[in-house]
Amino acid sequence: MTTVEKHEFPMTRTCPFSPPPAYEEIREEEPVSKVGLPDGGWAWVVTRHEDVRTVLNDRRFSADRQHPDFPQLVKGGFRRQGDERTMITMDAPEHGPARKAVLGEFTVRRMEALRPRIQEIVDGQIDALLAGPKPGDLVEALSLPVPSLVICEMLGVPYADHDFFQTHTAKLIKRATTPEERRAAFDTIRGYMEDLIAEKEANPPDDLLGRQIVKLREDGAYRRASLAATGFLLLVAGHETTANMISLSTVAFLRNPEQLAAIKADPGKTLDAVEEMLRYWTIVDAATARLCVEDIEVGGQLIRAGEGVLALGYAANRDPRAFDDPDELDIERGARHHVAFGFGPHQCLGQNLARMELQIVFDTLFRRIPTLALAADVDDLPFKDDANIYGLYRLPVTW
Amino acid sequence: MKIIADTGKCVGAGQCVLTEPALFDQSEDDGTVIVLDDQPEGELVEKAREAVHVCPSQALLLQE
Numbered sequence: 001m002t003t004v005e006k007h008e009f010p011m012t013r014t015c016p017f018s019p020p021p022a023y024e025e026i027r028e029e030e031p032v033s034k035v036g037l038p039d040g041g042w043a044w045v046v047t048r049h050e051d052v053r054t055v056l057n058d059r060r061f062s063a064d065r066q067h068p069d070f071p072q073l074v075k076g077g078f079r080r081q082g083d084e085r086t087m088i089t090m091d092a093p094e095h096g097p098a099r100k101a102v103l104g105e106f107t108v109r110r111m112e113a114l115r116p117r118i119q120e121i122v123d124g125q126i127d128a129l130l131a132g133p134k135p136g137d138l139v140e141a142l143s144l145p146v147p148s149l150v151i152c153e154m155l156g157v158p159y160a161d162h163d164f165f166q167t168h169t170a171k172l173i174k175r176a177t178t179p180e181e182r183r184a185a186f187d188t189i190r191g192y193m194e195d196l197i198a199e200k201e202a203n204p205p206d207d208l209l210g211r212q213i214v215k216l217r218e219d220g221a222y223r224r225a226s227l228a229a230t231g232f233l234l235l236v237a238g239h240e241t242t243a244n245m246i247s248l249s250t251v252a253f254l255r256n257p258e259q260l261a262a263i264k265a266d267p268g269k270t271l272d273a274v275e276e277m278l279r280y281w282t283i284v285d286a287a288t289a290r291l292c293v294e295d296i297e298v299g300g301q302l303i304r305a306g307e308g309v310l311a312l313g314y315a316a317n318r319d320p321r322a323f324d325d326p327d328e329l330d331i332e333r334g335a336r337h338h339v340a341f342g343f344g345p346h347q348c349l350g351q352n353l354a355r356m357e358l359q360i361v362f363d364t365l366f367r368r369i370p371t372l373a374l375a376a377d378v379d380d381l382p383f384k385d386d387a388n389i390y391g392l393y394r395l396p397v398t399w
Numbered sequence: 400m401k402i403i404a405d406t407g408k409c410v411g412a413g414q415c416v417l418t419e420p421a422l423f424d425q426s427e428d429d430g431t432v433i434v435l436d437d438q439p440e441g442e443l444v445e446k447a448r449e450a451v452h453v454c455p456s457q458a459l460l461l462q463e
Binding site for chain 1: 414428
């Protein structure tokens with residue numbers, strides 16, 4: 001059945017600021033169509049904004065990544081049978097309680113309470129950038145340390161171990177990583193998290209992991225391996241994503257000085273700018289894979305039980321049906337309905353933390369270093385074309 | 400107009416709170432929606448519509 005696919009996934013970009021050209025072709029000509037996958041299988045890709053929202057919020061699409069028919073985006077898949085499950089791979093009714101167990105840690109109000117500490121961290125990293133060599137690397141000085149420091153403090157993970165988990169996380173998301181290497185990286189971080197949680201058990205500290213130990217014990221539901229799976233998920237999802245958004249958005253601001261001037265003149269606009277940056281980059285385009293478990297028609301196409309679906313957030317966020325002139329960066333367009341954090345019950349748990357980090361970084365970075373400029377041609381920047389989370393490996397800047 | 404919230408469907412993304420904190424809050428315990436004012440008037444009506452539109456789990460309903 002592999003002769004019917006016109007395209008192979010993942011598809012190739014021809015411009016770092018635009019989706020692969022095939023996205024537009026598919027969205028306009030055959031919005032739900034078949035693509036070949038790296039392991040030789042195939043899946044439907046769903047590309048229109050409305051259809052992506054439908055797929056992600058309908059129980060007929062399962063998030064169970066351990067199901068043997070679940071579409072695999074890398075050879076050998078990310079997970080294996082028998083792995084401790086995390087909330088992102090659960091369906092209702094198992095999913096709701098698992099998510100709600102930690103949700104109280106990520107409410108808008110809780111994130112607001114973190115604002116002063118995040119500001120302090122951002123200022124500290126900018127101090128270090130300014131004190132360091134010129135040109136400097138924004139990824140190393142700011143993009144990666146800020147979200148890593150924040151998620152480490154929240155969870156109660158020693159930041160001193162950041163080289164260790166950043167190195168292994170990078171292996172997890174790189175497409176060329178072999179299944180064995182990916183498995184080893186996965187097991188290594190998971191083992192690290194189990195050891196860390198074991199140390200907290202005797203006298204649970206007042207951090208997210210410690211509070212979870214107490215809360216889950218009270219509910220009679222505490223299992224170390226399960227909490228380690230949650231901790232792993234929050235640690236990995238909590239730094240690599242936001243880091244890439246900081247780097248990519250900085251490039252976008254520097255290329256669009258009039259939009260940068262708008263947030264400098266009125267920091268009240270920064271939150272809208274954050275939403276637009278999230279839409280514009282959509283760095284986890286295909287994280288929203290699903291398995292159809294009951295026949296359903298989407299965008300005029302019948303999808304059958306047992307078939308895989310990739311709800312492409314990047315294609316949806318550049319859909320002219322949902323956003324006027326979608327390929328233009330316009331911080332004032334009102335982009336709140338983007339699907340960069342996904343949609344439906346699995347929509348990103350850490351989205352309000354990410355928003356706050358991005359808002360504080362943009363306001364502070366361009367206020368404190370008004371002369372910030374790229375120290376390399378855009379064409380020479382090392383974009384992450386080989387990873388499942390888009391971003392930049394390095395970002396040389398000067399001031 | 401009346402806002403009806405289904406806390407069973409709610410996944411606590413907090414999009415409603417971000418849209419209009421005068422209308423919505425989140426439970427400290429499990430993050431699910433708390434409607435502070437279920438009969439918005441004036442400019443809050445448009446905010447309520449936006450909150451319904453961006454809610455990722457479609458847990459909010461407007462009764463006109």
